[in-house]
Amino acid sequence: MDRSDHRQAEILDACLTRLMSGSASVDDLLRAYPGDAAWLKPLLHSARQAQQAVSLPAMPPEAKLAGERRLQRQIRSRTPVAEVSRGKRLRLAFALASIALGIALLGSASGIAYAAESSLPGDNLYSIKQVIEQAQLTLSQTAEDEAELLVRFSEERLREAEQLSANGRPQDLPAALEGYRQAVERLVGLADQLPAEEGGESLQAIAGQLGRQAEVLSRIRAEAPQAAQPGLLQALQQSTRNRATFEKMLEVRGRETGPPSNPGRKATPAIPETPGAGQGQEKNPGQDQGRGRPPELPSD
């Protein structure tokens, strides 16, 4: 880009400002810049044509008012901003009370929480493990903290699925896979609050983790009995779809300030039709995603 291009860009921008404000017509502007009329005229006409081709009416007043009222209702039905921390404390208190009740009912306090941690779906202590996880999510203060927990819980669900499969308990696999589905869906819901590339739980890092989780699911699927195949295929498809979503969001954000996406970046792989096929073809997916740094979203 040389100096003359910069000069043209500035003239064009100044002319568009006047044109859009209605303070000058195209002819006025061409008269004001006679030496530039040859290149300016077609660009101003193109700008005009673009504006005429895409009509963007204002939001209808009744829709705007209805939207405002709907928003107020939604806000009031949720925890008010200023009381978020109090609400969280209440939910935590409830969660902890549930844990205490569970422990009391089981009759022995010692080692139960620890034992619950390694329990599997279908085990007596598994509900305690779920309550503890829920309490941790309730305590999380930022989207990134919550995302970190959800990544950990999704990996834990896969570890459970792997162990259930190895222990010959395919009947309990659906519960682990449903837990995985819920964790990943919630993670996707947080995506727009996460940074693109910085920090531990960025879109880029999560896309990579979902890629690795897809590998684990493929491995479990390769060894699982026929009855467990549909659930595993569904989980695998979901993981792949969500990874593609994270990559798409990353791409959209990256396009705003950075250079074009890395042409060498690997695309989200297709799910193999047969269990076990395609394993080991992708190492560290999501790590080769070099691109420009978009502006940070405000975060804690």
Add this chain to the structure above:
Amino acid sequence: MMTSVHSDDSRLVAQAKRGDEDAFAELYRRYADSIYRYALSRSVPPADAEDVVSTVFLKAYQSLPGYHERGWPFSAYLYRIARNALVDLYRRDRREILGDEPLERPEPGADVDNQIARRAQLAAVRQALAGLPEDYQEVIRLRLLLELPTATVAVWMGRKEGAVRVLLHRALQSLRSRMVQDDGSV
């Protein structure tokens, strides 16, 4: 002007953070139109564009406690949420965001042949627009279609003002050459 609006937004955001619903309603009234028109510029049908506005403001409200300005105006924050919401919409509906559906209404009483020719010409312009690289499309949407000042476009896109002017210049050159290429009569 932008600075005073910006500082006024900051005051409203601070009040909304303290639970002042009226302050947040004022921010809604201030920016609902921009978000709505931005959604329309991405070929989202009007009814869905209204949903996008609701989603954007609800998400913005929910994430207010974590929002820290750091030179990042609230309007730019809304824009970022809107972009992500549109990606979600695209993912859910597999919608072609950059479609070329005609948005203009027929002019009553005008010559039918002229109307047809006019529509064809506008459709060609939309097609040429849709074929541009994404950052060219985005600068045209924000600067020309939404008629935002260059300074605002720069903040929203995370670029310097000079870079936005250059991007727009290139985008219009590219649009022009596409239109000439598609139809010599343009």
